[in-house]
Amino acid sequence: MSSSTPSYAAVLRAPHARRTFGAALLGRLSYGIVPLSLTLASAGATGSYATAGTAVAGFALAVSVLSPVRARLIDRYGPRRALPPMALAYALVLGALALLTARHGVPAAPLVVLALAAGAFPPPLGPVMRTLWSDLVPDRRLLQRAYSLDTVAEELLFVTGPLLAGLIAALVGPAAGVAVGAGLVLAGTFALVSSPVARSQTGAAGETADPVENGPTPRRSRGGSFGGLGRPVVLSAGIGTCLGALGLLLVAFAARRHEAPAAAWAEAALSAGSAVGGLVYGSRSWRVPGRVRLPVLTAALAAPLAVAGAAPGLYALAAVVGVAGLFVAPAMTTAYLLAEESAAPGARTRAGAWVNTAFNAGSSIGMAAAGRLIGRLPLAWCFATAAALPLILALVALARRARGEEPIRRARCEEPTRRARPEEG
Known part of the structure; x- marks a missing residue:
């Protein structure tokens, strides 16, 4: 081909x-x-x-x-x-x-x-x-x-x-x-x-300077806390928090209907949706930059989960979770791509590891938080709370991106001979 x-x-x-x-x-x-x-x-x-x-x-x-x-x-x-x-x-x-x-x-x-x-x-x-x-x-x-x-x-x-x-x-x-x-x-x-x-x-053991002393250093600084490696790490943590809480919330949802083992079907729907979404996403060429795609995918993942607790039964819940799953692998794929682009040549493995660490840490925090919320809030509100963090992070990232577009466009108009490197991805 x-x-x-x-x-x-x-x-x-x-x-x-x-x-x-x-x-x-x-x-x-x-x-x-x-x-x-x-x-x-x-x-x-x-x-x-x-x-x-x-x-x-x-x-x-x-x-x-x-x-x-x-x-x-x-x-x-x-x-x-x-x-x-x-x-x-x-x-x-x-x-x-x-x-x-x-x-x-x-x-x-x-x-x-x-x-x-x-x-x-x-x-x-x-x-x-x-x-x-x-x-x-x-x-x-x-x-x-x-x-x-x-x-x-x-x-x-x-x-x-x-x-x-x-x-x-x-x-x-x-x-x-x-x-x-x-x-x-x-x-x-x-x-x-x-x-x-x-x-x-x-x-890089033979190099005179280690490009990263206390963590991965961005190859191209974009400014702000969401610049460089910040955006994929922070949004991965938000996704992990949501999905970590979801695992426990699915069990609680099924247990309240005296069908606790059936929670596995919802988990399977999440994984199946992620696999399908990841394969479809990877087969497409995208003109929208990865720094825009990642918060959009994060919001698309979290939005269905925010209302999943209102599902009338387990089959409906599994369907909603499956829709959310369509965006899990695409979001993480984009996070890894952005991390790879942002890392210095001698820090690419660490960049990917920071995304992994952020996701896993978020997952642990989300599960612990869900355990404390269940029984204190209605279950539907627990689902909405779990989805709130990635939604907020995604909206903040998009807002920061939108505020940063005007200076970029103005700079390009003032310097027509400088050709910006397109963001690939």
Whole structure:
């Protein structure tokens, strides 16, 4: 297919793309399996859901907080040097957790400490893969499709991962799921770093100055708190907050109708909508700049969820959630693209990691906030409250963009010989 009509097939036909992407997906499947396996194994080993919750929360917190640190190591030393030690350390701690939780009567302290340690080492395969995509497919139109494909695939991994974890727990035991997660991350990481495109990434360890000292530095400053990397990070946090709250609100909605297990159908509708929306979005070429698309997509995602609590039943709720899901993958794809554009050449992995961290932190905050709101507010108001933050952030971003357009247009009129670089994407 010609470059004028790029497609997903063209993305996968790029040299080394299938090999590199497949390796990254294999390793990232671990991140879909481990959380549920660790929860089930911890609860079975200690006999306490409170202890299991503490261990898994500590694991998730360490993963999120230290994600930019691990990404910084990737940017500095390159994937080939930085990823294998992380994968080995992560797999070893997971192996220790699998051995510990394979028996009963386990004390809480060593379990929580090991879970925290495991969260310190997961190799950032998602941000690394998104960095490699920009080298595999330098054409910006193909890059949008690559990011869409990556986001949709990741969404599906986090749907199939828990299903596999449940199957392993039923057939062998939950501790085996933790061990399988360790094996997957090792296999995927070493396959990824053996790819020629990963071997070509040497990092910035030999440079005299680190382009990012305390976090990613924008390649092109746009001004204001929403300039550079600010906009994709802040809006990703808002999306994460909304979706984190949504997970608990769906359970509460179904439980009040004495059909708690049916909440899974609404969750499935969200994932299915995200996959469809992501594939359609990535197949289109957009003339509207990404800095406008991201807040519009964020608002489009949040708006249906603001009224979802008024749905008359679970089927109607699932339909509304599915509509909102159409915009999840497109919004995150755009956030990753903007992060990649804003980052300095030696900070691209960290830029993607900051978007990930913002989304995950927002998700945790949203779930905790929803837990406090349920029972204190009518459920319909809980849904509206969860959607309020991303809606407000999106409107603020659009308003700031609108206020900034007039000076830009005036400057172009005053300097007709200066040709502005179009925003691609």
